[in-house]
Amino acid sequence: xxxxxxxxxxxxxxxxxxxxxxxxxxxxxxxxxxxxxxxxxxxxxxxxxxxxxxxxxxxxxxxxxxxxxxxxxxxxxxxxxxxxxxxxxxxxxxxxxxxxxxxxxxxxxxxxxxxxxxxxxxxxxxxxxxxxxxxxxxxxxxxxxxxxxxxxxxxxxxxxxxxxxxxxxxxxxxxxxxxxxxxxxxxxxxxxxxxxxxxxx
Amino acid sequence: xxxxxxxxxxxxxxxxxxxxxxxxxxxxxxxxxxxxxxxxxxxxxxxxxxxxxxxxxxxxxxxxxxxxxxxxxxxxxxxxxxxxxxxxxxxxxxxxxxxxxxxxxxxxxxxxxxxxxxxxxxxxxxxxxxxxxxxxxxxxxxxxxxxxxxxxxxxxxxxxxxxxxxxxxxxxxxxxxxxxxxxxxxxxxxxxxxxxxxxxx
Amino acid sequence: xxxxxxxxxxxxxxxxxxxxxxxxxxxxxxxxxxxxxxxxxxxxxxxxxxxxxxxxxxxxxxxxxxxxxxxxxxxxxxxxxxxxxxxxxxxxxxxxxxxxxxxxxxxxxxxxxxxxxxxxxxxxxxxxxxxxxxxxxxxxxxxxxxxxxxxxxxxxxxxxxxxxxxxxxxxxxxxxxxxxxxxxxxxxxxxxxxxxxxxxx
Amino acid sequence: xxxxxxxxxxxxxxxxxxxxxxxxxxxxxxxxxxxxxxxxxxxxxxxxxxxxxxxxxxxxxxxxxxxxxxxxxxxxxxxxxxxxxxxxxxxxxxxxxxxxxxxxxxxxxxxxxxxxxxxxxxxxxxxxxxxxxxxxxxxxxxxxxxxxxxxxxxxxxxxxxxxxxxxxxxxxxxxxxxxxxxxxxxxxxxxxxxxxxxxxx
Numbered sequence: 002x003x004x005x006x007x008x009x010x011x012x013x014x015x016x017x018x019x020x021x022x023x024x025x026x027x028x029x030x031x032x033x034x035x036x037x038x039x040x041x042x043x044x045x046x047x048x049x050x051x052x053x054x055x056x057x058x059x060x061x062x063x064x065x066x067x068x069x070x071x072x073x074x075x076x077x078x079x080x081x082x083x084x085x086x087x088x089x090x091x092x093x094x095x096x097x098x099x100x101x102x103x104x105x106x107x108x109x110x111x112x113x114x115x116x117x118x119x120x121x122x123x124x125x126x127x128x129x130x131x132x133x134x135x136x137x138x139x140x141x142x143x144x145x146x147x148x149x150x151x152x153x154x155x156x157x158x159x160x161x162x163x164x165x166x167x168x169x170x171x172x173x174x175x176x177x178x179x180x181x182x183x184x185x186x187x188x189x190x191x192x193x194x195x196x197x198x199x200x201x202x
Numbered sequence: 203x204x205x206x207x208x209x210x211x212x213x214x215x216x217x218x219x220x221x222x223x224x225x226x227x228x229x230x231x232x233x234x235x236x237x238x239x240x241x242x243x244x245x246x247x248x249x250x251x252x253x254x255x256x257x258x259x260x261x262x263x264x265x266x267x268x269x270x271x272x273x274x275x276x277x278x279x280x281x282x283x284x285x286x287x288x289x290x291x292x293x294x295x296x297x298x299x300x301x302x303x304x305x306x307x308x309x310x311x312x313x314x315x316x317x318x319x320x321x322x323x324x325x326x327x328x329x330x331x332x333x334x335x336x337x338x339x340x341x342x343x344x345x346x347x348x349x350x351x352x353x354x355x356x357x358x359x360x361x362x363x364x365x366x367x368x369x370x371x372x373x374x375x376x377x378x379x380x381x382x383x384x385x386x387x388x389x390x391x392x393x394x395x396x397x398x399x400x401x402x403x
Numbered sequence: 404x405x406x407x408x409x410x411x412x413x414x415x416x417x418x419x420x421x422x423x424x425x426x427x428x429x430x431x432x433x434x435x436x437x438x439x440x441x442x443x444x445x446x447x448x449x450x451x452x453x454x455x456x457x458x459x460x461x462x463x464x465x466x467x468x469x470x471x472x473x474x475x476x477x478x479x480x481x482x483x484x485x486x487x488x489x490x491x492x493x494x495x496x497x498x499x500x501x502x503x504x505x506x507x508x509x510x511x512x513x514x515x516x517x518x519x520x521x522x523x524x525x526x527x528x529x530x531x532x533x534x535x536x537x538x539x540x541x542x543x544x545x546x547x548x549x550x551x552x553x554x555x556x557x558x559x560x561x562x563x564x565x566x567x568x569x570x571x572x573x574x575x576x577x578x579x580x581x582x583x584x585x586x587x588x589x590x591x592x593x594x595x596x597x598x599x600x601x602x603x604x
Numbered sequence: 605x606x607x608x609x610x611x612x613x614x615x616x617x618x619x620x621x622x623x624x625x626x627x628x629x630x631x632x633x634x635x636x637x638x639x640x641x642x643x644x645x646x647x648x649x650x651x652x653x654x655x656x657x658x659x660x661x662x663x664x665x666x667x668x669x670x671x672x673x674x675x676x677x678x679x680x681x682x683x684x685x686x687x688x689x690x691x692x693x694x695x696x697x698x699x700x701x702x703x704x705x706x707x708x709x710x711x712x713x714x715x716x717x718x719x720x721x722x723x724x725x726x727x728x729x730x731x732x733x734x735x736x737x738x739x740x741x742x743x744x745x746x747x748x749x750x751x752x753x754x755x756x757x758x759x760x761x762x763x764x765x766x767x768x769x770x771x772x773x774x775x776x777x778x779x780x781x782x783x784x785x786x787x788x789x790x791x792x793x794x795x796x797x798x799x800x801x802x803x804x805x
Contacts, residue, residue, distance in 0.1 A: 004231060010382030011223050014375050022212050030205060052403035054265055057258045060682040064255055067683045075682045076804065077479055079663045080670040083803045101403055104506050108804050161382035163392045173374050174215050181211030181362035191364045198365065200686045201679065201711050202253035202302055261481045268482045277603065278680055280462045280477045281469045284602045305707050309603050401485045402478065402510050406633060412784030413625050416777050424614050432607060454805035456667055459660045466657055503805055563784035565794045575776050576617050583613030583764035593766045600767065604655035604704055
């Protein structure tokens with residue numbers, strides 16, 4: 002058994018992530034890091050928001066922010082408190098037009114919070130609403146040749162990394178690299194992070 | 203500003219994922235695919251289980267299984283039903299020794315379910331309990347040279363991809379590649395997957 | 404130690420629930436039961452929605468609907484699928500004006516789904532959007548005398564059942580009574596319900 | 605249409621809650637209040653734990669604790685941190701023998717945390733593990749006459765408040781009455797609670 006689709010997807014997803022993460026705009030990365038560190042130094046809350054798999058990637062990021070001592074929350078969880086003036090709302094949405102995250106971004110703005118959007122579409126309604134945008138390309142941005150290759154492989158010409166897969170996997174890696182930069186800047190030891198990690202699980 | 207830690211982490215995480223996913227044992231990958239397809243053809247439930255970030259990666263996988271028409275559930279969510287004889291319990295744990303996932307695996311066995319473990323430790327208690335094991339290496343498996351390089355970079359000699367990061371990111375990609383193989387084998391179109399995707403979000 | 408506030412709250416909450424549940428409009432109760440049974444007989448999905456504690460009460464209801472064999476889901480959970488034409492969206496909101504549940508109700512209408520609102524405010528935006536409304540009174544509806552009594556008790560004149568407490572507790576009981584009626588109409592045994600109850604928890 | 609089962613359930617559930625809440629042992633109620641206030645004054649974390657509907661009732665309680673300024677968390681949510689020495693683990697389980705809550709209670713003890721159990725069974729494994737127990741009766745404790753009445757009503761002799769319903773609804777009210785006592789003791793205004801309530805929902 003050869004798992005052609007599996008191996009083709011390995012190639013396609015790894016290339017997609019590498020292209021997305023290496024192609025990030027350094028100014029945008031810099032702004033995110035500054036916004037996070039500023040939220041921390043000013044004692045602001047950071048609310049992480051996203052629908053579906055983007056929301057799950059956001060939760061994985063929020064967990065690491067907690068390990069680093071940030072005052073972070075996830076939309077919709079039990080103990081998420083009031084968000085207000087100068088808090089940071091971190092919204093992840095590939096399309097930038099999912100209704101609920103967009104509604105949240107607008108509510109956040111009206112409450113005086115700062116909105117940071119991670120999206121593939123810098124002209125989307127979410128990006129237009131946000132104070133800061135990080136553009137993380139998804140599948141639509143990738144070369145047509147790759148797309149063609151994978152379509153040839155499958156009789157039914159279907160993509161192997163359907164819907165937001167490339168965006169979501171790229172965000173997972175991008176946000177983990179942000180964590181690395183925060184670790185370095187803050188000088189936090191892995192031991193310190195572990196001491197905050199859930200002990201009952 | 204140069205974001206050295208960010209860029210070093212990009213390199214370290216991408217290599218870690220590539221190494222992990224390309225180094226998978228083809229027999230193990232084949233068994234997982236067979237187990238999933240068999241569960242589907244026999245109308246069995248698939249319960250996805252994991253603590254912390256591994257659990258979030260599991261949820262991202264479960265969402266795609268739902269898009270493909272699998273009868274899948276996540277431990278601890280509202281409508282998760284009875285699991286029983288011949289159902290498939292899919293447990294993700296890097297260490298293979300997190301207490302709650304291990305407890306769940308043992309309960310699953312006693313209910314007659316089949317346990318599939320994704321772990322970095324093939325001799326862990328979880329792996330010992332499971333019917334099927336897929337070994338996905340985490341940081342501990344990586345070359346010491348890389349580790350040394352990243353430690354040199356940071357004055358405090360701390361890892362840039364702390365705790366389970368490499369395992370979790372590798373699992374995210376591995377499971378998305380499994381989805382690709384299932385798409386190809388089942389001949390499912392992206393259109394069909396989209397038609398199952400949440401419309402309210 | 405006398406726990407005056409505790410005992411006063413027992414009285415206030417029990418009276419609040421009894422008043423709310425006994426004062427329900429029988430036609431509204433009838434419509435809900437019909438809507439639920441019709442959704443079931445036609446194989447429609449039932450999506451349960453609510454913010455905060457109302458959302459938790461909704462999840463407790465969804466769990467019982469699952470035990471009864473309804474095809475039910477909760478907004479925001481992992482395997483929640485597409486909602487569409489003729490599906491039933493069950494929204495719980497005391498004020499009837501929480502932004503996200505209201506946004507969801509409007510999305511549901513635009514997708515052709517039927518919206519059922521459980522609210523204290525029959526002229527709220529949510530109620531105006533819904534196809535069916537069940538009015539469950541909250542604290543605002545209660546006699547001023549009770550309110551006065553509890554305020555006298557506490558030096559600071561603060562309510563003992565703050566914010567939506569009476570509404571949420573009343574909904575919990577109301578929805579469990581709906582379940583009782585469904586059990587009776589459908590002739591489902593407790594044994595059958597238990598057989599669907601999560602076995603791993 | 606007469607909704608006999610609905611009305612019978614109203615009576616049965618309201619009586620069940622009243623009996624449960626009014627029959628609480630005042631010493632046990634006092635111990636819980638002391639334990640919560642002590643956790644607060646000493647800056648300890650409070651971790652709320654429960655399976656299924658008991659877990660949802662626990663989350664509703666945790667939300668109010670957050671509104672009151674307690675440092676509270678819910679097992680399994682994203683930002684739940686390390687629990688350790690002298691923290692308070694608040695476990696809700698009617699049977700007192702659900703595997704995962706019991707496993708959590710044991711882990712909590714081994715970490716030096718204090719375990720508080722809310723259960724119908726004061727001799728259950730959970731109660732045996734706990735430092736403090738509050739006994740909240742469920743259906744099994746209720747008079748056989750009521751049970752007989754409701755069984756007569758339904759041809760199939762099935763209970764109208766199946767499984768843990770009476771326990772869960774009683775806990776919802778009990779915990780809201782605890783909140784009332786905390787409000788009174790701490791002199792917290794509703795305004796102060798609202799200022800902590802989620803603003804984006």
